[in-house]
Amino acid sequence: xxxxxxxxxxxxxxxxxxxxxxxxxxxxxxxxxxxxxxxxxxxxxxxxxxxxxxxxxxxxxxxxxxxxxxxxxxxxxxxxxxxxxxxxxxxxxxxxxxxxxxxxxxxxxxxxxxxxxxxxxxxxxxxxxxxxxxxxxxxxxxxxxxxxxxxxxxxxxxxxxxxxxxxxxxxxxxxxxxxxxxxxxxxxxxxxxxxxxxxxxxxxxxxxxxxxxxxxxxxxxxxxxxxxxxxxxxxxxxxxxxxxxxxxxxxxxxxxxxxxxxxxxxxxxxxxxxxxxxxxxxxxxxxxxxxxxxxxxxxxxxxxxxxxxxxxxxxxxxxxxxxxxxxxxxxxxxxxxxxxxxxxxxxxxxxxxxxxxxxxxxxxxxxxxxxxxxxxxxxxxxxxxxxxxxxxxxxxxxxxxxxxxxxxxxxxxxxxxxxxxxxxxxxxxxxxxxxxxxxxx
Numbered sequence: 426x427x428x429x430x431x432x433x434x435x436x437x438x439x440x441x442x443x444x445x446x447x448x449x450x451x452x453x454x455x456x457x458x459x460x461x462x463x464x465x466x467x468x469x470x471x472x473x474x475x476x477x478x479x480x481x482x483x484x485x486x487x488x489x490x491x492x493x494x495x496x497x498x499x500x501x502x503x504x505x506x507x508x509x510x511x512x513x514x515x516x517x518x519x520x521x522x523x524x525x526x527x528x529x530x531x532x533x534x535x536x537x538x539x540x541x542x543x544x545x546x547x548x549x550x551x552x553x554x555x556x557x558x559x560x561x562x563x564x565x566x567x568x569x570x571x572x573x574x575x576x577x578x579x580x581x582x583x584x585x586x587x588x589x590x591x592x593x594x595x596x597x598x599x600x601x602x603x604x605x606x607x608x609x610x611x612x613x614x615x616x617x618x619x620x621x622x623x624x625x626x627x628x629x630x631x632x633x634x635x636x637x638x639x640x641x642x643x644x645x646x647x648x649x650x651x652x653x654x655x656x657x658x659x660x661x662x663x664x665x666x667x668x669x670x671x672x673x674x675x676x677x678x679x680x681x682x683x684x685x686x687x688x689x690x691x692x693x694x695x696x697x698x699x700x701x702x703x704x705x706x707x708x709x710x711x712x713x714x715x716x717x718x719x720x721x722x723x724x725x726x727x728x729x730x731x732x733x734x735x736x737x738x739x740x741x742x743x744x745x746x747x748x749x750x751x752x753x754x755x756x757x758x759x760x761x762x763x764x765x766x767x768x769x770x771x772x773x774x775x776x777x778x779x780x781x782x783x784x785x786x787x788x789x790x791x792x793x794x795x796x797x798x799x800x801x802x803x804x805x806x807x808x809x810x811x812x813x814x815x816x817x818x819x820x821x822x823x824x825x826x827x828x829x830x831x832x833x834x835x836x837x838x839x840x841x842x843x844x845x846x847x848x849x850x851x852x853x854x855x856x857x858x859x860x861x862x863x864x865x866x
Contacts, residue, residue, distance in 0.1 A: 529550060637694060773807075
């Protein structure tokens, strides 16, 4: 295939992959409609908020909540300003607080764990499964203590965690479940249930990178009316629906979604099924292509997942098949061939300075408050989470979902670039990586 691009050869690909987000005049029209209405927040449609008669029209946020919850098979939804806000509200609503422990995976965005800290509770990390990179349900029970109150499984990359096992464990120990479905819009299990409907609460993100987006935004779904009312109140300064504007019932905050965000998301929701279907088709094709390359192994997809979102396409790199070349050097070479791959998370959550230095709240809470009497050294999780360590430092390679919106030829280019690197792996012998992660080959 010729000389590697990283050594001055011609790259396999010079054409860009599809960009994200996808949008057209429908989003422009929806935004213009909101702008011209003069009603830019959901409260503009509420008599209780205005202290006046209900105005004409309907809130885009309320319309989106109705359609999003219905799409996922849930009774209720609360639209929020971000996915992180949705997590924070969800944890508050199930009653987690000082002295409590919450089980989370170490291989996900930091908000899954920091939302626990924001509620003055303690995140406890459980390693991921090597086949899926989702939390390993077989490792959960050994981590449960008398202080454990909840589990937050993450449907990582759009692949549902094994909720059947996790729900059995939660029931056995009387634990609550919040599903972090930030990557799992439209993901389905056994043609029956959607992501976010197995636990007490499911939360989603609509940040710029997600499969449907308004730049920022989040949502909570639940089938529990009481949890819905609590979530609504917490996201709206502690107000209660139908009561006067200045009547505050609990300590909440402003985590509301704007009418502009909801207007865009209503259009994005209409696109979701078709785009996810395209992602799945290309992902299946790419998996078949990569299976023929020794040393490259795509993450396994549970056969019970009948619809995957492929927010991320992840494969594992085995350096033994590439003459010992480090994963990061392989990615560097892959990028030069025109394939925008990354290593993903550079370290597990617990290795952030935030956790190593325990720089949480003033006076060291939640670890030093009177409600919690244990000693935790987050550096110890390095030994307890070997799969997450290996994923971060040695084997994980990520492709973002927009890449899967292209053609079969685009998928061929990815496989061809990997094959080219493997055939010319000797050319990487002279390359060494720079910086903290440097490894001389």
